[in-house]
Amino acid sequence: MDLTYTEEEEAFRAGLRGWLAEVLPKLPGKPSVDDWPGRRAYDTAWQRMLYDAGYGEVHWDASATRRLIFLEETEKAGAPYVGANFVGLLHAGPTIASEGSPEQRERWLPPVLRGDEVWCQGFSEPDAGSDLASLRTRAWRDGDDYVVSGSKIWTSHAEVADWCELLVRTTPVSAEVPKHRGITWLALPMDAVGITVRPLRTLAGSAEFAEVFLDEVRVPVGNRVGAENDGWRVTMVTLSFERGTAFVGEVVACRRLLGELARAARASGRWDDPVLRRGLGRLSAEFGALWRLTQWNVSEAQRTGGVPGVGGSVFKLRYSHARQELYDTAAQVLGPGALDLDEAWTRERLSSLSYTIAAGTSQIQRNIVAERILGLPKGR
Amino acid sequence: MDFQLSDDQRALRRGLRDVLEGRFGRDALRAAVDAPRLDRELWRTLGDAGFFALCLPEDAGGVGLGLPAAVLAFEEAGRVLLPGPAVATFLAAGAVEGAAGGTVVVTAVAGPFVPWLDEADVVRGDAAGAVAVRSVDPLTPLHRVREGAPVPDEETPAVLLTAAEQLGSAARTAELAVQHAREREQFGGPVGRFQAVQHLCADMLVRAELARVAVYAAAVTGDPLEASGARLLADDAAVRNARDCLQVHGGMGFTWESDVHLHLKRAWVRAGLGGGAAGAEEALAAAL
Numbered sequence: 001m002d003l004t005y006t007e008e009e010e011a012f013r014a015g016l017r018g019w020l021a022e023v024l025p026k027l028p029g030k031p032s033v034d035d036w037p038g039r040r041a042y043d044t045a046w047q048r049m050l051y052d053a054g055y056g057e058v059h060w061d062a063s064a065t066r067r068l069i070f071l072e073e074t075e076k077a078g079a080p081y082v083g084a085n086f087v088g089l090l091h092a093g094p095t096i097a098s099e100g101s102p103e104q105r106e107r108w109l110p111p112v113l114r115g116d117e118v119w120c121q122g123f124s125e126p127d128a129g130s131d132l133a134s135l136r137t138r139a140w141r142d143g144d145d146y147v148v149s150g151s152k153i154w155t156s157h158a159e160v161a162d163w164c165e166l167l168v169r170t171t172p173v174s175a176e177v178p179k180h181r182g183i184t185w186l187a188l189p190m191d192a193v194g195i196t197v198r199p200l201r202t203l204a205g206s207a208e209f210a211e212v213f214l215d216e217v218r219v220p221v222g223n224r225v226g227a228e229n230d231g232w233r234v235t236m237v238t239l240s241f242e243r244g245t246a247f248v249g250e251v252v253a254c255r256r257l258l259g260e261l262a263r264a265a266r267a268s269g270r271w272d273d274p275v276l277r278r279g280l281g282r283l284s285a286e287f288g289a290l291w292r293l294t295q296w297n298v299s300e301a302q303r304t305g306g307v308p309g310v311g312g313s314v315f316k317l318r319y320s321h322a323r324q325e326l327y328d329t330a331a332q333v334l335g336p337g338a339l340d341l342d343e344a345w346t347r348e349r350l351s352s353l354s355y356t357i358a359a360g361t362s363q364i365q366r367n368i369v370a371e372r373i374l375g376l377p378k379g380r
Numbered sequence: 381m382d383f384q385l386s387d388d389q390r391a392l393r394r395g396l397r398d399v400l401e402g403r404f405g406r407d408a409l410r411a412a413v414d415a416p417r418l419d420r421e422l423w424r425t426l427g428d429a430g431f432f433a434l435c436l437p438e439d440a441g442g443v444g445l446g447l448p449a450a451v452l453a454f455e456e457a458g459r460v461l462l463p464g465p466a467v468a469t470f471l472a473a474g475a476v477e478g479a480a481g482g483t484v485v486v487t488a489v490a491g492p493f494v495p496w497l498d499e500a501d502v503v504r505g506d507a508a509g510a511v512a513v514r515s516v517d518p519l520t521p522l523h524r525v526r527e528g529a530p531v532p533d534e535e536t537p538a539v540l541l542t543a544a545e546q547l548g549s550a551a552r553t554a555e556l557a558v559q560h561a562r563e564r565e566q567f568g569g570p571v572g573r574f575q576a577v578q579h580l581c582a583d584m585l586v587r588a589e590l591a592r593v594a595v596y597a598a599a600v601t602g603d604p605l606e607a608s609g610a611r612l613l614a615d616d617a618a619v620r621n622a623r624d625c626l627q628v629h630g631g632m633g634f635t636w637e638s639d640v641h642l643h644l645k646r647a648w649v650r651a652g653l654g655g656g657a658a659g660a661e662e663a664l665a666a667a668l
């Protein structure tokens with residue numbers, strides 16, 4: 001149980017702090033949430049700055065501790081988050097890094113690190129959500145291409161992405177081939193002929209994700225990562241990254257938000273309500289512990305040396321609920337302001353409603369904990 | 381940073397579990413329920429094993445370890461529902477002659493109560509005029525301190541060691557629930573295949589694991605606020621896990637014969653000793 005950082009790690013932290021203090025004040029203002037091209041430009045420019053300063057590859061650093069320090073310090077300093085680079089840096093990138101051929105790594109990874117190319121994730125379909133393996137988007141071999149037809153849904157950043165990590169069915173389900181055996185992982189260029197992107201409006205009013213229709217889209221066979229029909233295994237690698245490390249910075253953010261909430265409550269007089277105060281105190285304990293859980297999981301990953309484990313599900317379950325509680329408490333602090341969309345808290349409260357759904361619903365996380373950690377019989 | 385347990389810490393935990401399960405296994409627990417009294421022989425066995433002297437400096441005859449080792453020890457004590465004022469005795473080691481060896485049993489005023497007052501050799505705090513109550517926990521006799529008696533603030537190590545016991549209990553009830561869910565069959569198979577049961581168990585694990593990292597981290601930092609936060613989470617995990625464990629056990633969970641109620645009652649009592657949730661929450665809020 002050692003929570004101290006090595007001299008080398010502290011030097012990394014100090015260097016990063018110094019750099020952030022220097023560059024953050026010069027950053028342009030954040031674009032509006034509805035300005036997708038502006039958001040893409042802002043997020044990729046930030047990644048480029050990280051790259052030029054030697055931090056481009058930090059999310060893939062072999063040292064999980066350095067990754068943790070990076071996320072902690074950038075969040076504390078109020079630096080931009082990965083944003084539109086999310087899939088490239090935290091899903092598709094790590095998958096290609098661990099499963100791709102040398103040529104594929106050379107083709108796709110450097111542009112992600114330089115902030116030149118943006119990826120999106122085309123997994124979910126209208127009829128394949130939690131039951132992802134039942135996906136139906138078909139791909140046929142035709143010479144050196146796959147020909148892909150079908151539709152994807154909830155694809156975040158689809159409007160501005162250059163590439164899509166796409167799951168397709170290459171072998172139909174049959175008595176011999178169970179549903180998760182016929183899936184293949186493809187890198188789909190988003191400018192290919194036959195792709196239609198239709199933005200979907202979220203309950204928060206913005207267009208965070210989209211439907212993607214694929215009509216006989218040709219994808220070169222060389223864009224396949226992993227073997228044909230082995231896409232499910234490749235996908236599991238990606239999902240464990242998503243659940244294992246993708247939310248670290250947000251825990252730090254929540255601890256900062258709690259402080260802001262307390263200040264707001266003191267200023268408005270709501271602080272006099274002991275029920276509210278106690279709720280904030282409990283959330284403080286909760287997020288403090290979630291940070292420790294992150295350190296615990298990172299230490300474990302460091303020891304096993306690989307892909308994050310199922311402990312990510314334990315974290316995701318508790319974190320997503322705690323974060324929603326944070327915004328419910330914010331609503332108490334705001335009082336009538338909780339119904340006013342001009343309050344940032346109100347808009348963020350709306351966005352937070354997705355946390356228990358995206359990246360595997362809470363029910364699915366509990367299934368994972370019950371079956372894979374506790375070893376209970378397959379559920380029904 | 382390597383927050384996971386070191387090899388020495390794992391070995392310590394293993395050793396203590398062997399001693400505690402060997403000397404205070406299920407039969408001993410049930411025997412104690414039937415005849416509640418302080419088992420002085422057990423106390424001395426623990427003393428001989430170094431349990432109470434873990435944090436005493438080596439030149440004072442102790443093991444010279446820190447709070448992290450202590451929370452591992454009390455987690456194990458919580459798992460087996462070790463009866464007796466172990467936290468007070470542990471904290472008195474070095475100050476009260478005989479406490480470290482387990483030959484002298486020390487209790488202390490804890491919030492509105494004094495546990496084990498009649499059987500302890502030494503009482504710390506002002507217990508004058510304390511009145512016996514019929515304790516909800518068959519294995520923790522309680523006295524209420526007299527009206528208006530000064531209630532001492534709980535020291536950080538006491539907060540944490542109690543939290544560690546709660547953690548041990550929470551982890552244990554999660555295990556008991558999973559075990560029962562695997563074995564008990566209804567509708568032609570184990571009840572653990574029902575998702576409603578699975579999700580109760582999953583939430584139990586999550587509560588126990590969050591409490592675990594909170595307790596361990598607070599032991600490492602020794603920070604009083606972090607300890608209060610850990611105690612909140614551990615109290616919650618122990619009480620709610622025992623409740624869910626009861627639910628998973630069905631009618632069996634409502635019996636005297638099952639151990640589930642012993643965990644629940646002890647969790648309630650531990651949560652009631654000390655400053656209570658309100659004080660901890662207020663302190664954490666004040667620091668925001």
Ligand SMILES: Cc1cc2nc3c(=O)[nH]c(=O)nc-3n(C[C@H](O)[C@H](O)[C@H](O)COP(=O)(O)OP(=O)(O)OC[C@H]3O[C@@H](n4cnc5c(N)ncnc54)[C@H](O)[C@@H]3O)c2cc1C
Nearest residue numbers: 121122123124129130154155156354357358359360361363
């Ligand atoms: C903001 C946001 C962004 C997203 N971004 C992307 C993206 O970029 N790319 C992408 O591919 N996907 C994305 N998703 C999709 C997301 O992964 C799915 O929404 C999620 O997996 C749930 O699938 P579903 O919506 O079809 O719900 P369903 O699977 O239809 O679930 C409906 C309800 O049934 C429950 N349920 C389903 N199966 C079970 C079961 N076995 N046991 C118990 N309960 C069950 C669920 O918990 C839920 O309550 C995003 C979603 C959101 C909200």
